[in-house]
Amino acid sequence: xxxxxxxxxxxxxxxxxxxxxxxxxxxxxxxxxxxxxxxxxxxxxxxxxxxxxxxxxxxxxxxxxxxxxxxxxxxxxxxxxxxxxxxxxxxxxxxxxxxxxxxxxxxxxxxxxxxxxxxxxxxxxxxxxxxxxxxxxxxxxxxxxxxxxxxxxxxxxxxxxxxxxxxxxxxxxxxxxxxxxxxxxxxxxxxxxxxxxxxxxxxxxxxxxxxxxxxxxxxxxxxxxxxxxxxxxxxxxxxxxxxxxxxxxxxxxxxxxxxxxxxxxxxxxxxxxxxxxxxxxxxxxxxxxxxxxxxxxxxxxxxxxxxxxxxxxxxxxxxxxxxxxxxxxxxxxxxxxxxxxxxxxxxxxxxxxxxxxxxxxxxxxxxxxxxxxxxxxxxxxxx
Numbered sequence: 297x298x299x300x301x302x303x304x305x306x307x308x309x310x311x312x313x314x315x316x317x318x319x320x321x322x323x324x325x326x327x328x329x330x331x332x333x334x335x336x337x338x339x340x341x342x343x344x345x346x347x348x349x350x351x352x353x354x355x356x357x358x359x360x361x362x363x364x365x366x367x368x369x370x371x372x373x374x375x376x377x378x379x380x381x382x383x384x385x386x387x388x389x390x391x392x393x394x395x396x397x398x399x400x401x402x403x404x405x406x407x408x409x410x411x412x413x414x415x416x417x418x419x420x421x422x423x424x425x426x427x428x429x430x431x432x433x434x435x436x437x438x439x440x441x442x443x444x445x446x447x448x449x450x451x452x453x454x455x456x457x458x459x460x461x462x463x464x465x466x467x468x469x470x471x472x473x474x475x476x477x478x479x480x481x482x483x484x485x486x487x488x489x490x491x492x493x494x495x496x497x498x499x500x501x502x503x504x505x506x507x508x509x510x511x512x513x514x515x516x517x518x519x520x521x522x523x524x525x526x527x528x529x530x531x532x533x534x535x536x537x538x539x540x541x542x543x544x545x546x547x548x549x550x551x552x553x554x555x556x557x558x559x560x561x562x563x564x565x566x567x568x569x570x571x572x573x574x575x576x577x578x579x580x581x582x583x584x585x586x587x588x589x590x591x592x593x594x595x596x597x598x599x600x601x602x603x604x605x606x607x608x609x610x611x612x613x614x615x616x617x618x619x620x621x622x623x624x625x626x627x628x629x630x631x632x633x634x635x636x637x638x639x640x641x642x643x644x645x646x647x648x649x650x651x652x653x654x655x656x657x658x659x660x661x662x663x664x665x666x667x668x669x670x671x672x673x674x675x676x677x678x679x
Contacts, residue, residue, distance in 0.1 A: 323339065324337065324338045324339045324351060324352060324353055325337070325339075325370075325371070326338060326339055326340045326350070326368065326369065326370040326372070327367075327368070327369040327370075327390075328340065328348070328350060328360065328365060328367070328368050329365075329366045329367035329368075330360060330364045330365060330366060331364045331365075331366055336350060336352065336358070336360070337352065338350040338351050338352035338353070338358075339351040339352075340368060340370055340372075340374070340388075340416070340418065341357075341418060342415075342416065342417055342418070343362055343413070343415060343416035343417075344415050344416075345600070345602045345610055346361060346362050346363070346538055346602055346603075347359040347360065347361060347362060348360045348361075348362055348365060348416065362410065362413070363410065363411075365397075365410065366394075366395075367390050367391065367397065368388035368390075368397060369388060369389065369390045370387055370388045371387060372387060372418060372419075373385060373386065373387055373418070373419045374386070374387060374388065374416055374417060374418055374419060375416070375417045375418075375419055376399060376408065376413055376415070376416055377413070377414055377415040377416075377417075377535075378408070378412050378413060378414065379411075379412050379413075379414050379535050379536050380412075380502075380535070381502035381532060381535055383495060384399060384401055384406070385401060385419065386399050386400045386401035386402070387399070387400055388400075389405065391407075393407060395409060395410050395411070396408060396409055396410065397410060397413070414535060414536060414540070440470065440471045441468075441469075441470055441471070442468065442469040442470075443466070443467070443468045443469075444465070444466075444467045444468075445464070445465070445466050445467075445648075445670065445672055446463075446464070446465045447462075447463070447464045447465075447648075448461075448462060448463040448464075449461070449462040449463075450462075457492060457493055457494050457495055458492075458493050458495075459490065459491070459492045459493075460490070460491050460492075460493075461488075461489065461490040461491075462487075462488070462489050463486070463487065463488040463489070464486065464487050464488075464650065465484070465485075465486045466483075466484070466485045466486070466650075466670050467482075467483075467484050468482070468483045468484075469481070469482045469483075470482075470483075482515075483515045483516055484513065484514075484515050485512075485513065485514040485515065485516065485652070485668060485670070486511075486512070486513050486514075487510070487511070487512050487630075488510065488511045488512075489508070489509070489510045489511075490508075490509050490510075491506060491507070491508045491509075492506065492507045492508075493505070493506055493530065494506070494507075502531055502532045502535065503529065503530070503531045503532075504529070504530050504531070505527070505528075505529060505530075506527070506528050506529065506530045506544050506546065507526075507527055508524070508525070508526045508527075508528070508546075508548065508594065509523075509524065509525050509526075510522075510523070510524045511523050511524075514652060514668055516664065516665045516667075516668040517652065517654050517657040517664060517665065517666075517667075517668055518554055518555055518657055518658075518661055518664035519552055519553070519554055519654075519657075520552075520553045520554070520585055521552060521553045522550060522551070522552035522553075523550065523551050523552070524548050524549065524550040524551075525548060525549055526546050526547060526548020526549070526594050527546050527547070527548070528544050528545050528546015528547065528548075528594065529544065529545065529546065530542055530543065530544030530545075530596075531543060531544070538601070538602055538603065539600070539601055539602075540598075540599070540600040540601075541597070541598070541599050541600075542597070542598045543595075543596065543597045543598075544594075544595075544596045545593065545594065545595050545596070546593070546594055547591065547592070547593055547594070547621075548591070548592060548593075548594050548618075549589070549590070549591050550589070550590050550591075550592060551587065551588070551589050551590075552587075552588055552590075553585040553586065553587050553588070554585060554586065554588060555585065555586070555659075555661045555664075556586060556659065557586050557587075557588035558659075588623075590620055590621070590622045590623050590626075591620070591621045591622045592618045592619060592620040592621055592622070592623075592626075592628075593618065593619050593621065594616060594617070594618050595616065595617045595618075595619075596614070596615070596616050596617075597613075597614070597615050598612075598613070598614045599611075599612070599613045599614075600612050600613075608636070608637075608638035608644075609635075609636070609637050609638070610634075610635070610636040611633075611634070611635050611636075612632075612633070612634045612635075613631070613632070613633050613634075614631070614632045615629070615630070615631045615632075616629060616630050616631075617629045623656070625655075625656070626654070626655060626656045627654075627655050628652075628653065628654045628655075629652070629653045629654075630650070630651065630652040630653070631649075631650070631651050631652075632649070632650050633647070633648070633649040633650075634646070634647070634648050635647040635648075645673070645674075646673065646674060647671075647672075647673045648671070648672045648673070649669075649670070649671045649672075650669070650670045650671075651667065651668065651669045651670075652667065652668045652669075653666060653667040653668075654666060654667075
């Protein structure tokens with residue numbers, strides 16, 4: 297995939313997403329009271345990572361630190377997740393109790409400690425209102441080393457469950473010049489994931505069922521296409537305001553196109569062709585690839601740590617391991633890290649790292665690597 301093609305597709309995709317996400321959740325009639333007594337009128341959105349998003353007519357979308365909230369008055373329905381894993385549905389009504397919010401489910405009012413609430417989600421009816429999207433991109437325009445990284449992540453919320461999705465494209469082009477020749481080497485890696493969590497009602501709400509689907513391609517690892525579909529179980533080990541840790545495990549089937557499906561190939565044919573009778577025959581790469589189907593386990597952990605004191609810090613780490621059941625001895629894995637520090641108001645220093653490994657990536661072609669790594673960093677402005 298060329299760099300220009302990636303940019304065209306990404307631009308079209310971004311335009312579509314912007315059209316889908318123009319509307320906010322509901323009318324801006326909610327009233328939020330903060331610690332100093334000020335009242336903010338707007339539409340209460342999602343509270344996660346210790347911040348409550350509020351859409352206002354006079355200042356756009358603003359983020360309020362959750363520990364600064366003293367009272368919410370809203371006529372709309374929300375889902376509240378507590379640190380013991382329980383999820384309750386209802387609306388916020390005003391009260392005069394310090395450090396507590398009154399939540400009305402049906403005709404029953406209950407007092408919720410602010411410190412016990414780890415997430416708030418509006419329950420909406422329209423598709424555009426249920427979507428939470430984030431887009432980012434970096435581009436290195438050096439003449440001899442062009443690197444484009446595009447990332448998308450988001451969630452689709454419904455009562456009783458959540459669908460999360462993410463995508464990432466890394467496209468690089470390196471130009472090397474010696475005394476005789478100039479050569480260009482291109483490499484592309486892409487990952488698209490979608491996962492659905494099915495939450496339990498009460499009592500065992502720390503546990504959930506999970507359905508995963510994923511698509512990958514990676515030139516460095518010799519994977520032209522890989523698709524997977526799996527089911528499993530997950531559980532929150534830590535579920536607190538400011539700290540979350542979840543693990544899941546299950547089984548999945550994969551189909552991929554790679555150089556060979558053999559566990560121990562005797563002969564590896566390079567992409568450039570083979571030598572027949574002193575002449576070189578060029579064999580198209582796509583004709584050398586084989587379609588392979590495998591079964592494997594998946595083990596996932598997701599860790600999120602955030603601080604919202606004087607300066608914000610947000611660390612997100614997600615890792616996967618895939619031991620194969622049908623391709624004995626093969627183990628794949630990937631790890632994604634995102635770190636964000638608040639330098640001062642609205643400005644953040646971010647570090648994003650991704651690594652992917654496959655201990656048998658080079659068995660069909662010794663020029664393939666067993667691992668691929670990407671690291672980006674920079675200053676980000678958030679509105």
